Amino acid sequence: MALTDELVDALAEARARFRSVTDAFEESVLRRQHDVLMSPLLWDLAHVPNYEDLWLVRALGGAPTQDGLDGLYDAFQQPRNVREALPLLGLEPAHAYGDAVRARALERLVDADVSPDAAEPLQRHGFVHSMVAQHEHQHTETILAAVQLLPPAEGHQLRAPPTRRGGPIHGDEVLVAGGPFTMGTPDPRALDNERPPHVVEVAPFWMDAAPVTNERYQRFIAAGGYEEPTWWTEAGWAWRQEADLTTPKFWRRDGDGWLRLRFGHLEAVPAGEPVQHVCWYEADAYARWAGRRLPTEPEWEKAARHDPDTGTSHRWPWGDLEPTSAHANLGHGFLGPAPVGAYPLGVSPSGCHQMVGDVWEWLASDFQPYPGFQAHPYPEYSAVFFGDGHKMLRGGSWATHASVGRVTFRNWDLPIRRQIFAGFRTARTA
Numbered sequence: 001m002a003l004t005d006e007l008v009d010a011l012a013e014a015r016a017r018f019r020s021v022t023d024a025f026e027e028s029v030l031r032r033q034h035d036v037l038m039s040p041l042l043w044d045l046a047h048v049p050n051y052e053d054l055w056l057v058r059a060l061g062g063a064p065t066q067d068g069l070d071g072l073y074d075a076f077q078q079p080r081n082v083r084e085a086l087p088l089l090g091l092e093p094a095h096a097y098g099d100a101v102r103a104r105a106l107e108r109l110v111d112a113d114v115s116p117d118a119a120e121p122l123q124r125h126g127f128v129h130s131m132v133a134q135h136e137h138q139h140t141e142t143i144l145a146a147v148q149l150l151p152p153a154e155g156h157q158l159r160a161p162p163t164r165r166g167g168p169i170h171g172d173e174v175l176v177a178g179g180p181f182t183m184g185t186p187d188p189r190a191l192d193n194e195r196p197p198h199v200v201e202v203a204p205f206w207m208d209a210a211p212v213t214n215e216r217y218q219r220f221i222a223a224g225g226y227e228e229p230t231w232w233t234e235a236g237w238a239w240r241q242e243a244d245l246t247t248p249k250f251w252r253r254d255g256d257g258w259l260r261l262r263f264g265h266l267e268a269v270p271a272g273e274p275v276q277h278v279c280w281y282e283a284d285a286y287a288r289w290a291g292r293r294l295p296t297e298p299e300w301e302k303a304a305r306h307d308p309d310t311g312t313s314h315r316w317p318w319g320d321l322e323p324t325s326a327h328a329n330l331g332h333g334f335l336g337p338a339p340v341g342a343y344p345l346g347v348s349p350s351g352c353h354q355m356v357g358d359v360w361e362w363l364a365s366d367f368q369p370y371p372g373f374q375a376h377p378y379p380e381y382s383a384v385f386f387g388d389g390h391k392m393l394r395g396g397s398w399a400t401h402a403s404v405g406r407v408t409f410r411n412w413d414l415p416i417r418r419q420i421f422a423g424f425r426t427a428r429t430a
């Protein structure tokens with residue numbers, strides 16, 4: 001298929017997925033801000049096309065599709081806690097705006113030069129169109145996180161089949177040999193912070209063969225993990241006290257067991273699923289309690305993609321083929337993680353299960369640029385977030401689209417964040 005056709009399809013798929021989630025809710029629900037951490041969903045509805053107008057119309061020489069919207073929908077000008085009070089476009093005008101921007105973007109794309117040596121650097125290899133499609137998919141995941149925060153009466157409209165069954169994991173942990181591996185990617189459609197590829201020397205380490213499950217996490221709770229400052233960093237303990245953390249978000253006691261609220265439904269916490277809705281401080285405390293630590297970012301990426309037999313780094317844990325539903329739990333087909341062992345075809349060369357999909361995995365590392373990093377196409381994409389304020393998350397979640405779930409994709413968030421679909425696995429130095 002010609003690259004322009006692929007890009008048209010990618011944009012259409014991103015829009016269909018976005019609308020399949022937002023269309024499940026009334027305008028009154030979309031208009032309200034349900035949590036200080038999240039936007040009212042109506043903001044996302046026009047922010048997504050506003051971003052598309054900026055990059056696929058105006059950055060490529062076109063006039064704005066609709067004036068007067070940039071200030072409202074710029075994520076940096078409008079922090080989440082003020083978005084509810086803004087004069088946002090209503091549901092129908094937001095959809096009309098989205099359709100108008102898309103039509104103009106596609107008009108330009110039909111004749112666009114997307115070859116590697118195109119005169120317009122943004123269009124080379126289809127970079128900017130791919131970036132915009134990925135942005136829409138990322139907002140679909142953010143919207144799913146906001147929907148999970150809705151009260152039960154409003155949050156139950158989404159439906160999904162039960163997840164796959166779990167399977168055997170051979171051994172709790174795998175040994176990843178020391179030595180160099182290639183981290184990052186030369187992929188011209190990857191985002192700036194994934195580039196350039198570079199060789200990293202990693203000392204040998206043991207990695208959990210699967211993410212930490214609810215069952216294991218319950219042992220940490222039962223052992224008094226939330227009551228014992230020894231396991232927490234100073235900042236983590238202060239936050240545990242201030243926010244009164246005692247369980248993962250959305251959990252509650254039920255006699256001797258546990259229930260969780262998931263998309264408006266109260267259900268027993270499934271023992272074999274990766275724990276999710278824990279913040280970095282909780283993940284770090286669990287790891288210390290278990291006599292282990294969170295993996296570093298190079299360790300995680302090496303365990304996920306380095307093939308010791310060939311010395312190469314693959315695009316995915318299982319190789320270079322794009323994922324199917326047999327490889328990983330991506331794309332919100334299940335509205336939740338699958339039990340560990342559910343994806344034997346997705347195991348990495350080192351023997352790690354579910355490195356991609358299910359839950360984002362918190363890592364020990366802060367968000368830092370790779371050697372030779374160059375901001376592209378704008379510093380606000382990643383460069384302004386570098387430093388020690390954000391912790392790394394890797395591997396995508398069940399809500400991440402495959403186009404964003406590649407193993408080199410880097411995500412970052414505040415160490416207190418719990419509403420995202422994040423869990424973790426642990427490691428120890430060999």
Ligand SMILES: [Fe+2]
Pocket residue numbers: 047051075135139
């Ligand atoms: Fe955005």
